[in-house]
Every structure is written in C-alpha cells, then in structure tokens.
Ligand code: SF4
C-alpha cells in the first residue's frame with residue numbers, strides 16, 4: 001500500500017480554548033494569534049494543491065470557537081472535527097470526535113467542573129454518529145471499562161484512545177501501570193471489536209513500548225499546521241517527548257508504514273478509504 005505525506009493533514013484552527021485541562025499539550029506550545037477565515041481557506045487549498053490532502057483533522061484550541069470557519073472548510077473536503085464538546089456541535093461531512101477523559105468525576109477533575117454534563121447535553125442534540133476520544137493517564141486509566149460501557153449505551157460509535165504523551169510527566173503511564181492499561185485495552189478490543197475500539201495487536205504492542213523515533217507514522221505522513229498556518233515540526237504534538245509517545249494516530253500510521261496487515265485494514269476502515277489501496 002502506498003501512502004503519501006499530507007493525504008491527511010491537521011490544522012490548529014484557533015489558539016484559544018474555553019477549557020484548561022490538566023494534561024493539555026497545546027497550551028504548552030504557547031500560540032498567541034491565529035489566521036483569519038479567508039487566510040485559513042487559502043491555507044487549506046494550499047494543502048490540497050501541494051499535498052493532495054483528502055482528510056483534514058480540525059483541532060485547536062477549541063475549534064468550535066470558530067464554528068463558521070469549520071463549516072466553511074468542510075465545504076472543501078471531509079473533516080475530522082475534534083472538539084471538547086462544551087459548545088453546540090454541528091453536523092459535518094466526515095467524523096465528529098468528542099473528548100471525554102473519564103467517568104463524570106474524573107473527567108471533571110481533568111477538564112473542569114460541570115463540563116461532563118454540558119457534553120452529555122450537547123451530544124444529546126447531535127444527530128450524526130460520533131466517536132469518543134480519550135487520553136489515558138495514571139489518574140484515569142482504570143475507569144476506561146466503565147467509560148466505554150456508559151458511552152456505548154449512550155450511542156457512541158467508536159473510541160479513539162491515546163495514552164498521555166509527556167510533558168507533564170507526573171501523570172504519564174509507565175512500567176506496570178502502562179502494561180496494565182494496555183492489557184485492559186486489549187481486553188476491551190476483544191470484547192467490543194476493533195470497529196468500536198480502534199486498536200490492533202500491533203498498535204497496542206507499539207503503544208506499550210512508546211518509542212517511535214524516526215519511524216513515527218505521524219511525523220512521516222501527516223502535515224500539521226499551527227494557528228498561524230505554519231508547518232509544525234515534527235508533528236502536531238511539537239515539544240512532546242517522542243520516547244513516551246502515546247498518540248493513537250502515530251501508532252496507527254506507524255503500523256501502516258511497517259506493513260502490518262491488520263493495522264492497514266483498520267486505517268482503511270476508519271479513514272473511509274482516504275488512504276487509497
Ligand atoms: S480542550 Fe483541548 S486545547 Fe482546550 S485545554 Fe483541553 S486539551 Fe487543551
């Protein structure tokens with residue numbers, strides 16, 4: 001399977017956010033301004049022309065602080081809209097990802113008091129399928145089975161789960177805890193299937209090791225732009241510790257580059273054929 005750099009791109013559409021989560025990598029990057037609507041449209045057209053981008057991951061900050069722009073960009077190509085879920089969520093062509101980092105009490109401890117209830121109410125108003133995205137760390141990983149059970153019952157279609165990539169280091173999963181977490185994810189994947197829990201054995205083994213170094217699929221395949229429209233190096237998570245990387249898409253795309261058949265198959269399923277065959 002051939003896959004070119006930039007078929008998948010990501011943009012930090014804003015440097016602003018209405019939350020202040022304990023594990024946030026984005027705030028550590030210290031962005032202070034952002035492109036205007038027309039400038040972003042031009043920048044995305046450039047991605048399409050230069051790299052053949054066919055899937056745009058819209059991140060922030062909180063992208064729905066620029067709701068109209070998100071909708072405008074979705075007129076150009078399919079998007080994955082990644083939101084903290086605290087603002088009304090529009091329907092898009094592509095996928096909606098809502099960040100939920102634990103059962104109610106733990107989620108609120110990480111993301112701010114009362115945020116869980118607001119998300120539930122915004123999701124109740126959403127009429128398209130959605131994916132829950134979760135970042136596991138030493139504080140929240142044990143609640144993952146309850147989180148999955150609750151959100152499958154609430155109607156979530158799938159789960160996009162990463163492990164926290166430091167800094168900050170105090171909540172990173174290491175040693176026995178990391179093993180325990182990966183074993184739990186393996187069990188959940190076998191129970192619900194990989195269309196719900198987006199993992200393969202290759203990816204879980206890779207996440208256990210953490211270190212992707214130069215083979216990182218994200219670094220090699222995804223073009224990421226900061227709020228000013230500049231290319232981020234080496235990846236969206238610029239400044240994080242590659243030796244302890246837990247980013248789901250990094251392990252997914254590394255499996256693709258390495259030719260793992262199950263991981264290629266999963267990537268094709270969740271990216272809706274964007275990667276080609
Ligand atoms: S919602 Fe996202 S960007 Fe905002 S503080 Fe939380 S992790 Fe950071």
Ligand code: SF4
Pocket residue numbers: 165212213216217218219234235236237238240241242243245246247250
């Ligand atoms: S932080 Fe993770 S995704 Fe980014 S380049 Fe390093 S290993 Fe890859």
